[in-house]
């Protein structure tokens with residue numbers, strides 16, 4: 452059974468007074484511990500899908516089944532409980548967190564809000580989370596704005612895994628990082644997936660990164676699925692016009708070196 456099943460999802464916005472479909476009849480599934488990438492040009496609907504799946508936005512139509520429940524039908528306490536199992540990491544953690552908050556505060560919040568651990572136990576949990584993402588426990592008193600971009604993204608990942616999610620939505624989560632830091636964060640994500648069987652909905656405009664981390668890929672064009680399949684197969688031999696254009700626009704795909712580093 453799939454972990455996440457998205458069926459016939461649609462979301463319309465208005466542009467110049469006229470409605471247009473930002474997401475149009477999109478369907479896909481993600482299995483446990485699987486990485487599904489969403490690729491596509493700017494404006495193709497990737498972030499809108501991420502926000503719909505995370506229930507930060509409500510779709511106009513369609514269905515989302517998550518862990519065997521009708522996710523769109525949940526509200527109140529049942530939605531909060533299920534949300535703990537589906538977390539998000541954004542491109543810019545400075546925008547996602549209060550930059551003046553301490554690392555300890557950012558990691559304490561999900562443990563408290565979701566009742567994961569009593570107050571006395573939380574400092575130990577926070578130290579364990581920091582260790583899990585390769586950071587020193589000495590960082591806890593530092594403010595988010597004081598640490599490096601790579602450290603911030605590790606904190607965002609630590610925060611996401613604090614509630615033991617089965618699915619993490621990563622929206623351009625490594626795009627703003629420089630190449631060596633990006634490689635380390637991708638390694639961390641792969642390691643977490645192996646150890647904790649986390650599935651990822653991995654949104655990226657970078658086919659090199661997608662080829663390095665994703666099992667399957669869905670290529671979007673103007674809100675619709677242009678093609679989908681095994682990530683390496685699709686990237687090696689795209690069938691759709693937009694898939695061919697994206698591959699042609701990524702010259703480093705021609706190289707055989709490690710794409711992620």
Ligand SMILES: Nc1ncnc2c1ncn2[C@@H]1O[C@H](COP(=O)(O)OP(=O)(O)OP(=O)(O)O)[C@@H](O)[C@H]1O
Pocket residue numbers: 464465473491492493494495496497498499500656
């Ligand atoms: N709140 C909104 N109101 C109106 N239009 C919107 C809104 N949010 C997104 N859009 C439009 O919906 C379309 C899809 O946007 P979305 O951000 O999902 O694309 P994307 O593939 O994530 O793009 P990018 O790679 O540039 O982030 C775009 O045309 C965008 O301008």
